[in-house]
Amino acid sequence: MTQSADAAPDAGAPLPQFPMRRTCPFSEPREYAAMRADNPVSRAALKVNGKPTWLVTRHEDVRQVLGDGRVSSNLKLPGYPHQFHIPEEMLAQIRPMLLSMDPPEHTAQRRMLIREFTARRVKEMRPRIQEIVDERVDAMLATGGPVDLVTALALPVPSLVICELLGVPYEDHAQFEEWSAAMMNHELSPAEYGAAVQALDAYLDKLVTLKEDEPGDDLISRFLEKNRSEQVADHVDVVTMARLMLVGGHETTANMIALGVLALLQHPEQLAELQEDPALLPGAIEELLRVFSISDSGTARVALEDIEVGDITIRAGEGILALNNAANHDESVFPDPATLDIHRKEARSHLAFGYGIHQCIGANLARVELEAVYGTLLRRIPGLRLAADPDELRFKDDAMVYGVYELPVTW
Amino acid sequence: MRVTTERDRCVGSGQCALLSPEVFDQDDHGLVVVLREEPADDLRAGVLQAADLCPSRSIRVDS
Numbered sequence: 184m185t186q187s188a189d190a191a192p193d194a195g196a197p198l199p200q201f202p203m204r205r206t207c208p209f210s211e212p213r214e215y216a217a218m219r220a221d222n223p224v225s226r227a228a229l230k231v232n233g234k235p236t237w238l239v240t241r242h243e244d245v246r247q248v249l250g251d252g253r254v255s256s257n258l259k260l261p262g263y264p265h266q267f268h269i270p271e272e273m274l275a276q277i278r279p280m281l282l283s284m285d286p287p288e289h290t291a292q293r294r295m296l297i298r299e300f301t302a303r304r305v306k307e308m309r310p311r312i313q314e315i316v317d318e319r320v321d322a323m324l325a326t327g328g329p330v331d332l333v334t335a336l337a338l339p340v341p342s343l344v345i346c347e348l349l350g351v352p353y354e355d356h357a358q359f360e361e362w363s364a365a366m367m368n369h370e371l372s373p374a375e376y377g378a379a380v381q382a383l384d385a386y387l388d389k390l391v392t393l394k395e396d397e398p399g400d401d402l403i404s405r406f407l408e409k410n411r412s413e414q415v416a417d418h419v420d421v422v423t424m425a426r427l428m429l430v431g432g433h434e435t436t437a438n439m440i441a442l443g444v445l446a447l448l449q450h451p452e453q454l455a456e457l458q459e460d461p462a463l464l465p466g467a468i469e470e471l472l473r474v475f476s477i478s479d480s481g482t483a484r485v486a487l488e489d490i491e492v493g494d495i496t497i498r499a500g501e502g503i504l505a506l507n508n509a510a511n512h513d514e515s516v517f518p519d520p521a522t523l524d525i526h527r528k529e530a531r532s533h534l535a536f537g538y539g540i541h542q543c544i545g546a547n548l549a550r551v552e553l554e555a556v557y558g559t560l561l562r563r564i565p566g567l568r569l570a571a572d573p574d575e576l577r578f579k580d581d582a583m584v585y586g587v588y589e590l591p592v593t594w
Numbered sequence: 595m596r597v598t599t600e601r602d603r604c605v606g607s608g609q610c611a612l613l614s615p616e617v618f619d620q621d622d623h624g625l626v627v628v629l630r631e632e633p634a635d636d637l638r639a640g641v642l643q644a645a646d647l648c649p650s651r652s653i654r655v656d657s
Contacts, residue, residue: 250651290605297606297624302615305608531613531647540605542649547608 198235201227201504202266202369202480208578208587209446209474210521215240215509224495227504229264231369236264236502237495240509242516242534244492245482248505249539254484256541258283262485264502266583268373280423282541289540291415292424296544299348299402305547308348309555315343316555320563329570329593336560337440337590338433341552345432348548349425350401351390359383363430369581380426387425391418402428428545435477436549438579438586440556443471445576445590446523447557448569453525458561467525468553473533474523476508477585482537507534566594595638596656599626603652610648614640618653626652 203212218225223241228234239248248254257263259274269277281292298304316336323335342360346353365371365379391403395418398404403425410416416424447454447467457463482505486497497503511533512520524530536543543549560567570591579586597617606624610617616637619627633641645653 250649293605294623294625297620298622299624300608301606301620301624302608302611303620531643538649540650542605542607544606547612 198226198228200230201236201238201264202230204580205578205585207521208442208576208585209449209523211476211479211508211512215506215512216514219509219513224493224497229266231266231268234264234502236262236504237492237497238509239492239503239505240513241493242510242513242532245505245507245510245534246538248484248490248492248503249482249534249537249541251490251539252286253486253488253490254503255285255487256283256289256484257285258483260485260500262500262502264483264504266369266480266483267376269376270373273373273377278419278423280427281544282427286540288415291413292420293540293544295406295409295413295415296402296424299405300544300548302547305551308344308548309551311347312340312344312552312555313559316340316559320559324564324594329591332444332590332592333437333441333588336556337444338437340440340556341433341436341549344548344552345429348402348432349428350394350399350403351387351425351429355386359386359429360433362386363434366430367434367579367583369583383426383430384422387422387429388418391421391425431543432545432548434584435543436545436552438477438584439472439475439549439553441587441590442475442477442585443468443553443557444560444567444592445569445573445587446471446474448567448592449573450523453523454561457525457557458565461558461561463525464554464558464561465550466527466530468550468557469530469533470523470525470527471553472535473511473517473527473530475585476511476533476535478535478537478583479506479508479585480504481583482507482541507537510534564594567592568594595633595635595641597628597631597633597641598654598656599628600652600654601625603650605650605652607649610644610653613647614644617641618644 203214205212219240224239226235227238239245319336319339323330342356362379362383394404484503486499486501488499490497514520536546570593577588604626611620617630617633619629621627645655
């Protein structure tokens with residue numbers, strides 16, 4: 184049997200609201216398990232504007248939707264499930280970025296970038312990333328503790344790495360980190376959100392113009408150089424691409440670093456195992472990525488045609504959120520999903536970086552950064568411990584990307 | 595086991611080159627390259643995982 188939105192059995196009853204909050208930082212919102220079991224493709228109302236959207240919760244279905252060429256990432260389409268209130272006139276002015284493009288524009292722009300993120304290129308960045316981590320850990324140790332791990336390590340490491348890769352001067356980090364954090368916050372007004380985007384774009388506009396005249400040895404300069412013959416982007420496209428890379432390159436990794444350290448400190452037996460055998464680290468990182476799934480609400484799509492997902496027909500024009508946190512806690516793929524298990528064999532099947540043509544382009548870079556940070560902390564600060572009551576920690580419940588605001592630690 | 599790829603679909607995620615480096619690589623443009631079209635059986639698990647995790651479903655394995 185197939186059903187469309189209008190014929191759904193719960194039509195008439197108030198729809199559940201999205202986003203749903205996590206009650207435990209290490210797991211998914213409580214509602215997801217029930218949806219996977221009873222209503223794996225179901226309707227919800229977006230908290231921001233009350234508009235209906237489909238929520239897709241099973242691992243197999245999330246992969247299907249994100250891999251389906253009949254769904255669009257175009258955030259200007261009417262059914263697109265926005266998480267922010269964006270006034271129509273502001274939406275009309277938004278320049279599409281890689282994440283919100285469909286083929287063939289997406290293919291052309293992504294192909295300009297993937298050579299910067301190949302397995303080999305990322306491996307070549309490893310020694311420099313290790314140097315950056317060591318410098319930050321030295322500085323952290325010099326303070327004598329306690330320190331806030333977010334400001335001392337979790338944020339500066341990916342921020343420094345992405346700055347070097349893009350050719351953005353790190354001395355400006357306080358500014359762009361603030362704009363970037365504002366862009367992730369669900370609770371800002373459209374005007375505040377717009378102001379943050381405009382400020383960051385104005386900053387990057389100057390930087391790109393500078394590189395157009397005097398190219399350096401960095402991603403933006405290489406993109407501009409290649410673009411001279413390929414012509415896939417204009418100046419504003421390059422600014423938008425740079426914004427996506429800068430924000431995407433540090434916000435997410437920073438949150439994952441802090442949450443991962445917290446999880447390991449809360450699971451001392453597994454932490455001890457990792458200290459004993461660092462070869463377990465890559466697997467542990469996949470498991471941490473799975474458990475936290477920090478970009479859960481970020482996979483918004485619109486059906487371009489009627490598509491069947493499970494027993495449901497999603498109609499052309501309807502919005503879809505393919506929930507990777509729900510998929511990553513699907514017990515049919517990850518038994519006992521709420522339990523952190525660094526030995527979990529199937530952890531690599533997680534969808535924390537998304538899936539399909541928009542899968543995170545920086546995934547392998549993020550993996551190397553996480554490995555360098557966790558590995559260095561385990562080796563150099565074996566006595567690391569939390570310097571706060573875990574119940575008092577403030578989590579980013581209302582942000583686009585999940586995380587913890589501060590993580591006081593000592594040793 | 596025979597491995598083929600559709601390079602037109604490849605989005606350069608590099609999962610294959612990480613999971614099964616004996617069989618897959620990426621060229622200078624970031625696109626998938628098959629190093630061994632008929633890999634030995636001991637490489638099977640890695641190849642199947644690479645095919646399963648490829649986000650653009652560019653890898654085909656025929657046994």
